[in-house]
Amino acid sequence: QSVLTQPPSASGTPGQRVTISCSGSSSNIGRNYVYWYQYLPGAAPKLIIYRNNQRPSGVPDRFSGSKSGTSASLAISGLRSEDETDYYCAAWDDYSWVFGGGTKLTVL
Amino acid sequence: EVQLVESGGGLIQPGGSLRLSCAASGFSFSSYNMNWARQAPGKGLEWVAYISSSSSSIYYADSVKGRFTISRDNAKNSLYLEMKSLRAEDTAVYYCARAPVEGDAGLGYWGQGTLVTVSS
Numbered sequence: 001q002s003v004l005t006q007p008p009s010a011s012g013t014p015g016q017r018v019t020i021s022c023s024g025s026s027s028n029i030g031r032n033y034v035y036w037y038q039y040l041p042g043a044a045p046k047l048i049i050y051r052n053n054q055r056p057s058g059v060p061d062r063f064s065g066s067k068s069g070t071s072a073s074l075a076i077s078g079l080r081s082e083d084e085t086d087y088y089c090a091a092w093d094d095y096s097w098v099f100g101g102g103t104k105l106t107v108l
Numbered sequence: 109e110v111q112l113v114e115s116g117g118g119l120i121q122p123g124g125s126l127r128l129s130c131a132a133s134g135f136s137f138s139s140y141n142m143n144w145a146r147q148a149p150g151k152g153l154e155w156v157a158y159i160s161s162s163s164s165s166i167y168y169a170d171s172v173k174g175r176f177t178i179s180r181d182n183a184k185n186s187l188y189l190e191m192k193s194l195r196a197e198d199t200a201v202y203y204c205a206r207a208p209v210e211g212d213a214g215l216g217y218w219g220q221g222t223l224v225t226v227s228s
Contacts, residue, residue: 002152033214035208035214035215037153037215039153041147043220044203044218044219044220044221045145045153045203045205045215045218046218047208047214047215047216047217047218050208050209050212050214050216051208051212051214054208056208056216088152088153090153090155090214090215092213092214095167096155096167096168096169096170097143097145097155097158097214097215098155099152099153099154099155100152101152102152102153
């Protein structure tokens with residue numbers, strides 16, 4: 001059971017906008033930054049959003065992050081086939097990092 | 109270019125010890141906080157340990173506390189994870205990760221990982 005809660009799956013068609021939610025509590029998302037990762041098993045996880053809504057260089061502006069209270073969201077606009085992979089959220093929680101259980105995004 | 113290369117993984121018997129290394133290049137290693145994380149087969153990502161840039165702050169996941177030790181050598185641009193009393197449930201790909209920016213504690217850039225298999 002992960003500390004942060006994500007939907008196990010999400011889907012969309014090419015060009016569509018999809019959002020992935022990440023729900024936590026006052027000890028993690030409520031008071032700390034949220035980070036989002038793209039993870040293809042067998043490859044290195046890739047940071048796509050840090051500090052709630054900051055994009056590392058090289059990450060397309062199709063990816064955006066937001067936070068409100070104890071929840072956060074990752075939005076992907078202009079969905080592309082290469083976006084089909086797993087996504088994880090993470091946040092600091094009382095001297096430890098906690099992750100969501102991951103969301104598998106399918107591009108239909 | 110930021111590069112993180114993990115090594116030291118392998119097959120180890122339960123109760124055994126292993127030392128993982130992470131060689132960093134392409135950035136000022138001593139300026140960044142670092143983490144270890146892992147992914148067990150069929151499971152999600154799990155954070156393992158954190159060390160600040162000067163080694164003044166160190167934290168561990170409850171699952172490894174007392175068995176794993178994180179350390180770094182800024183002169184050698186290297187991060188380490190000493191693992192003892194290994195259990196089957198420690199089987200995973202282990203990743204080292206650099207913070208996204210100086211002063212941040214998060215997991216930003218990740219290495220390719222090294223596989224640790226704990227089995228008799």
